[in-house]
Each structure stands twice: as C-alpha cells, then as structure tokens.
Amino acid sequence: MTPLRLLALEGDGIGPEIMAAALAVLQALEPFIGRTVEVRSMTIGFAALEAEGTTIPEPVIAAARAADGVLLGPVSHNAYPPKEEGGLNPSGVLRRELELYANIRPARTWPGVPAPMGGEFDLVILRENLEGFYADRNMHLGPGEFMPVPGVALAIRRITEAACRRIAEAAFALAEARPARRVTAVHKANVLRVSDGLFLDTVREVAASHPGIAFEEVLVDAAAAHLVRDPARFDVIVTTNMFGDILSDLASELAGGLGLAGSLNAGAAHAAAQAQHGSAPDIAGMDLANPVSLILSLGMLLRHLGEGRAADALEDAVRTALSSPEKRTRDLGGRLGTRAFADALVARIGEITP
Numbered sequence: 001m002t003p004l005r006l007l008a009l010e011g012d013g014i015g016p017e018i019m020a021a022a023l024a025v026l027q028a029l030e031p032f033i034g035r036t037v038e039v040r041s042m043t044i045g046f047a048a049l050e051a052e053g054t055t056i057p058e059p060v061i062a063a064a065r066a067a068d069g070v071l072l073g074p075v076s077h078n079a080y081p082p083k084e085e086g087g088l089n090p091s092g093v094l095r096r097e098l099e100l101y102a103n104i105r106p107a108r109t110w111p112g113v114p115a116p117m118g119g120e121f122d123l124v125i126l127r128e129n130l131e132g133f134y135a136d137r138n139m140h141l142g143p144g145e146f147m148p149v150p151g152v153a154l155a156i157r158r159i160t161e162a163a164c165r166r167i168a169e170a171a172f173a174l175a176e177a178r179p180a181r182r183v184t185a186v187h188k189a190n191v192l193r194v195s196d197g198l199f200l201d202t203v204r205e206v207a208a209s210h211p212g213i214a215f216e217e218v219l220v221d222a223a224a225a226h227l228v229r230d231p232a233r234f235d236v237i238v239t240t241n242m243f244g245d246i247l248s249d250l251a252s253e254l255a256g257g258l259g260l261a262g263s264l265n266a267g268a269a270h271a272a273a274q275a276q277h278g279s280a281p282d283i284a285g286m287d288l289a290n291p292v293s294l295i296l297s298l299g300m301l302l303r304h305l306g307e308g309r310a311a312d313a314l315e316d317a318v319r320t321a322l323s324s325p326e327k328r329t330r331d332l333g334g335r336l337g338t339r340a341f342a343d344a345l346v347a348r349i350g351e352i353t354p
Contacts, residue, residue: 013279015073107251127244262296
C-alpha cells in the first residue's frame, strides 16, 4: 500500500517537546493505520531563520505540498523580525500556499476535567481561513493595512462569494455527520451590511440546499454571550476569519483551555494539523508543556486522511488519561510532564485491539 507521508514541523518554544509527544503517539498508532507511516521532519521558525535567513524556507513549502498532511507545532511569529528580514508567519504562509481555506476547531468538555462554567458541550467552529481583516492573506500584493498619513491607520477586509460558499459547504457537510445536525451562521450583517451581508446571503443559499440540517443566524456579539451562558446550544458554527478566531478561543477556554483544543487547517488537496495555542517560550525545555492540543490535532488529521480507526484509538487514549487526575499534566492538576504524559497515551493505545 502507499505509505502515509507526513511532514513534521516543530516550530518554536515548546514545539519540539510537544511534537516529540505527538510523534510517539503516531508511532503507537501504526497498527491501526494499516500502512507504513513515513515522517519527514524539517525546520521552521527561529531555527530556520538563523540557518537560512527565513522562518519558512521554500523547500519546506515544497515538502508540505508533496506530503499527505502536515503536523505543525506552535510558532513565535509575534517575536519574528519584519518579513523583509525573513520573519514570515509559517502558519499563514502554509494556509495561503496550500489553500487551506477551512480552519476547523472543535471545543468539547472532557470527563473529569473541570470546565469554567460547568456543564457539558461538544461543538465545532469552522472559520474561513484565507480572507477577512487578516493583513497577511487578503491582498494579492502588499499588506491589507496601511497608514496614509501619521495617526491614521486603515484596514481592508476582503470577503468573496466563492470563499463564503466553500466554507459554508464544509460546515454543512460536517453537520451531516453529527448527531445534532445544526449549523449556526455567526455574522455582523446589521453593521457590516455589504461584506457580512454577502457572507450571510451565501450561507443562506447553501442552507437551502441542505433542508435536513437545522439552520440559524446569530450576531457575533450575541454568539459570544450564548457561548458563555449555554455553549451546548451550538453544534456547528460557521463564520468569517476574525470572528472565528476569537470565538474558537473563547469556546476552547470554556471547555477547559487551549491546551485541550485541537485544530485542523483543511483545503481541497492539503491539510495541516496545528496546535491551537502558542509557543509558550517561558516553559520551553522544562518538560511542563501539555501536548494534548497537538495530539488531538494529529487525530483530526488522521481522520481527515481516512484513518478513522487510528483517530478513534487516539481519542480513547486522551479521554482515558484526562479522566485520571494522576495521569494529567501539571496545568490540569496532574503530576506528569510532557514525556510521561505521552508515555501514558502510548501505553493506553497498546491496550486497545487494532
């Protein structure tokens, strides 16, 4: 059979530690995958900047295109030098170059892990990934922010019907496979009448072609309030780039924290799993990092690539570990370090029959 070819990019800060944990879990999952797994590791971030003058060299982009999937660690892009000096955001570059138009972020509570507001919920936020107010991905040439005179800053927001349609189609396809079968379009069309109006009109057209899926529209400020008050009312949320970025962090914190939040960037031909949190340089190299976010992201990537049995085993191992306080990492009240937590997951996977 054709091998499963993955590209591993450690990133900065705690990236090497949580990547090692994720790759140990991946190795334990090979009996569930049923084909050879080939992992190629390459350097991005500060290490690449020092060695090659850029935080994401061209060979890395080429390798990402050639791989079946990418496993991307956190990066310290806010600390990089200007892009003219090689300080590119590797995540943004890969999203653009591989056309990863859908950022998929589940947020769910886990048995035994306290959630700040209590209660249980399981929702997914699909965020359009290539447009919006993000200055690095909404212009063909030049940034989307500019200052025509001192003291005046302007930002351009790009919203296209084609991008709205494909993220909406992805949201309804995901809802088809979920028990609740509900999609909520989150917007601000009462103020951004043209751009969010286009988004909302397009999602409505897609909704009309999926009559078996319940559909509602919620203003973004109301959505934030509802997430805090009753996150279980949501199933699949579809929204534009910046709104989705903010709401997905809120939802993940309500579920127990960004350290428990998986994330997948997906396109028509490529996919990249990415930890939802940052690079945490203050604890780098201390064996303190919680690797669950990247590991769950790996599971999402495996499921996306058709390896559902492996993804199920991975999620079982995470659920089992999180349910036992003594098997959690220290940020969740446990005693385990990054390596020991990965060992616990590997041991649990070994107990499951392929």
